[in-house]
Amino acid sequence: MTKGAKLLCGTLAASLLAAAPLAAQERAVALQAQQGLSITLYQDDLALVHDNRWVPLVQGENRLAIAGVSDRLIGGSLALQAEEEGLRILEQSLLPADLTPHELLRRAVGQQVRLVTQDEEGGERSEAATLLSMAAGPVLRVGERIEIDPPGRIVLLDLPEGLHAEPQLGMAVQTESDGPQELAFAYLTRGLSWEADYVATLDAEEDRLMLEGWATLANDTQAPYRRAHLRLVAGSVAQSGPEVAPRSMMLQARAESAVAFDSMPAPEAASDRYLFDTGREVDLLPGERKRVGLFRQEGVAVERSYRFEGLVTAGGQERRGPVSAGLHLTFTNEGEPARPLPAGTLRVYEPVAEGPSLFAGETRISHTPVGGELALRLGEAFDVTATTRQTAFERLSDSSYETAGEVTIRNAKTEEVTVEVAGQLPQGARILEESAPHEAESVQRPVWTLSVPAEGETTLTYRVRVNR
Structure with missing residues (x-):
């Protein structure tokens, strides 16, 4: 857009009504007139679209029907720019697909x-x-x-005038001169969004993984977006409330497609959110789901751990039978190639000696900044189990008591393992005795880290006083 472009802003009514048939001088502005297109996708069913069209105009009033806009355009969000200062917007309306x-x-x-x-x-x-x-x-x-x-x-016998085969943006403009002009307009729309997906391939022998980041794009509008410069925003923006889509049509998703993987530039911080400029142009057609590769990070150091939750309690309840340890994978989002990780689903695959890799588990991660830690629970360990029992209980008064217990951990593997035992204690609890020192994740969550020999067992004993 020319540097001296004049910004012309208009407002669509909150509920967009179908316009009456336009006069015969209505000029169709097709997608072929598009000179540039950019879509900025948010993670909460929202997108900002910038569209440039080359439009021939005549002196006086011109009526335009601009094809290829979203049928779920948010009323009041439309802003336009024009090169010529003599151009003035008279009317705006969303014309529905009414050729029925x-x-x-x-x-x-x-x-x-x-x-x-x-x-x-x-x-x-x-x-x-x-x-x-x-x-x-x-x-x-x-x-x-x-x-x-x-x-x-x-x-x-005749085709009535003023009907449209697809949703269009109707516009009446006044200009003081003849000739083609470039119109640039922007609008917010529902029905366009993205979400993050991560694929981690684990090398258990090296305690490292390869992490790939992907963006899954979704177009649930009737508008085709071709050769659109793609930007992604991680984080939420304030919105006044749900918008009722005028005559929108939710299309069945096409078969998911994927764009060849290519690392993109580092994200840019913007208003406490992150803007990912992919640096690529994509086609996103109505009903389509498309995955775009964002980055690949090699050699991420990981820690594999076994963890039991809630076996150490002071409530007097005892679990029956052995329970399996949860298998956890922990790594820190750090190092030179690290970047902020938007909230999404992370799936882990683990190679085996023969044959294709196995799916090891998945988890939902929250927004993770550089330096943040991710702890993934991949499922249950088959060969590491534990049993627990209460060994003593003494009522001291109406408001206090002491309880003791033990947790026996068995390891069927041929190598030694390290196991975490996380307790869940009530308010007013204090550990009096323990066979191994603990660390406090919080006031009520002690964690013991124990070594269990190959094909052997280790027992944790403890005594707790509770004052209510």
Whole structure:
């Protein structure tokens, strides 16, 4: 856009109504007139679209019907720019896709049509008729009779003006000169969004993983976006409330496609959010789901751990039978190639000695800044189990008591393992005795880290006093 471009802002009504048929001088502005397109996708069903069109105009008033805009455009969000200072916006409206059988017949009320039916021999018979009403279905005068919802089909002799096969942006502009001009307009829309997905391939022998970041794009509008410069925003923005989409159509998703992986530039911090400029142009068609590769990070150091939750308690309840340890994977988002990780789903795959990799588990991660730690629970360990039992309970008063217990951990593996035992204690609890020192994740969550020998077992004992 020229540096001296004049910003012309207009407001669409909060509920966009179908406009009346435009005059005959309406000029269609097709997608072929598009000079540039940019879409900025947010993670909460929102997108900002910047669209540039090259439009031939004549002096005076011009009526434009701009094709290829979202049918879920948010009322009041439209802003336009024009190169010429003499250009002025008079009207704006969202024109629905109204080239439908019912609308065609409604426009033809009072006009001559043809009623085509089948005769007794299977041939077609065509009769001149007048369409009298479409209030509750077609009513026709055919010769001397009145036909109500007649069999057969009604054939129109003329195509009514002002109907549109797809949603369009209607605009009336006033200009002081003839010639083509570039119009740049921006709008917010529902139905366009993205979410983050991560694929981690674990090298258990080296205690490292390879992490790939992907963006899954979704287009649930009727508008095709071709060769669109793609930007992604991680984080939420304030919105006043849900917008009712005018005559929107939620399309079934096409088969998911994927764009070849290519690392993008580092994200840019913007208003406590992160802007990821992919530096690429994409096609995102109605109903399409598309995955775009964002980055690949090699050699991320990880720690594999086994963890039991809630075996150490002071509530007097005892678990029956052995329980399996949770298998956890922990790594820190740090190092030179690290970047902020938007919230999304992380899936872990682990190679095996023979055959393809195995799916090891998945978890939902929150927004993770550089330097943040991710702890992933991948499932249960088959060979590391534990049993627990209460060994003592003594009531000291109406408001205090002591309890003791033990947790026995068994390791069926042929190598030593390190196991974490995380307790869950009530308020007012204090550990009096323990067979191994603990660390406090919080006031009520002690964690013991124990070594369990190969094909052996280790027992943790403890005593707790609770003052209510």
